[in-house]
Amino acid sequence: MRPVLRSSFGYVLSLLRPPPASQTKLLFKSRGLPLYLRNMAHYHTEERGHPNSPDYRIFFKTSEGKYISPFHDIPLFADTEQEYDVPPKKLKKSEMVFNMVVEVPRWSNAKMEIATKEPLNPIKQDVKKGKLRFVANVFPHKGYIWNYGALPQTWEDPNHTDKDTNCCGDNDPVDVCDIGTQVCLPGQVIQVKVLGILAMIDEGETDWKVIAINIEDPDAHRINSLEDVRNIRPGHLEATVEWFRKYKMPDGKPEIQFAFNGQFKDKEFAVEIVKSTHEHWRALVQKNSNTGEIECKNISVCESPFKCTADEARNVVQLTPAFGNALPVSPEVDKWHFL
Template identity: 45%
Template sequence: MMRSAVKCAASVRLPALSVKSQPQVRLTACRQQLRPSRAAFSVKAVAATAQSYGKTEKGEPNSFDFRIFIQEKGQDISTWHDIPLYLENGLLSFICEIPKETSAKMEVATDEEGTPIKQDTKKGKLRFYPYNINVNYGLLPQTWEDPAHKAEELDGVAGDNDPVDVVEIGSETLAMGGVYPVKPLAVLAMIDDGELDWKVACIKADDPKAASVNDVEDVEREFPGLLDDIRVWFRDYKKPDGKPENKFGFDDQWQNKEYTLKVISETHGFYNSLKSGKRENTEELSLV
């Protein structure tokens, strides 16, 4: 999804990792072994960001009508449009759609006014993953993977028409609809049904491990095997439905923080073009 003028940053090659058939078991075991870092990490400058947002639920959970609207000062705001992407100290806003250890496939409804969080549907049924996801999963606001843009460094695959996805790897189970400051760490180029679907790995800014991880190699050191387990989860989650494995660019490798920031900047630019009207809204997305 990067513009042709943007060259691929040097890929980070992780050592070969042994992956079992059920990565979710390994992820849980990995988390049980984590110990808090002694290093302090100050997030005073952005602490108010997460605390300033509330949420309201409309409809019954596990129903087609269920929606979560994020609120600011008691008023509903757009999940996609009204929360800033960039915060102070290099942090980003992360909106949690799917808390870890849950399976309901929640997502921001980019085609509905206010872009609330809802449960995805397929063939008239609410969608669930075949097994729990073992990280907090959500999106970066004010980003967009433009389906009209072809990433030359990934054989011309185009964007999936969604905001950029995030996997938050911290120790806490976050709230559905919660807004959190996070540190970006790495990015994975997933190819899903021929569409580019970036996955950005982040960690909540006040997580006990946050001070110890700043780039992809730090994640491998502090959370050994975790990134590959996440990749395998995304590779395999459609297989129980009889679908083929998802593919990945860059030889299945997570890319470093420098490249991650380029992806985020690029998709933020696509979003700004869409929101401003410079890029025609041919997908009929909600821009309010």
């Protein structure tokens, strides 16, 4: 794979877009399929709007063509029987595998995220003060240093005070850092093993960062704990803490703080956090918690008052702009910052 030389989100897509051979055959068999409709294993992603612009969105579809929410309709647990043709994994009883929705590919800068306040929760680029957000390159790092994304069907409840951090949740799904070697695509759904967790405290809110590895990674069978990461990927955990500590400083903000003195908690602790945030999500979609501005429209969650039909979901997508050409990105995005 060619190295990524530019931080433009559209440019990253242009480098990463060619799919594996099996997916290429699928695209060519379906002659009417637009090139911007990408197959991610058993899910599809459909781009709308213009990349590098505020109207850009990545919507999710099943293999049957039904639009879904990556926040609510993609299962958290990948090792159980699921809908949408996602096969259950054959695992040891002691091993849990979770689905991860990739929002940001490694080495890229655009701050892409699941739009929790929009119907069907497509991926979009975050906007602050009217400008698209890009993470700065803080030497020696280039953009994000892992595939960054979220665990579906989890929610950090802003009304719940964590007993360990003494801070409330940040109102988002749980974030994940995939340390696997594959550079993923935005919207790709991968299966990961949880290895540990970091408790970031951002503006007084708990913002958990799960450390995980793609189960398709060549080293996945050897990496089952934080200690394995230290031995097999030396320096990666330390770089992760340093990255989060400094990533907002180029914008004039102070260093990020952490609970537990910036120390990672182990796999067992991390899995308990994931399970508890899954229960908070369940209360959210069943309207047992205050949803606030969170959009809970879904097509598959049992007993959810927010469940909608496939036609209603399709109408949500059709109201957004059609896919168009990428807009240019400021050269400032490629600037190095030495802190």
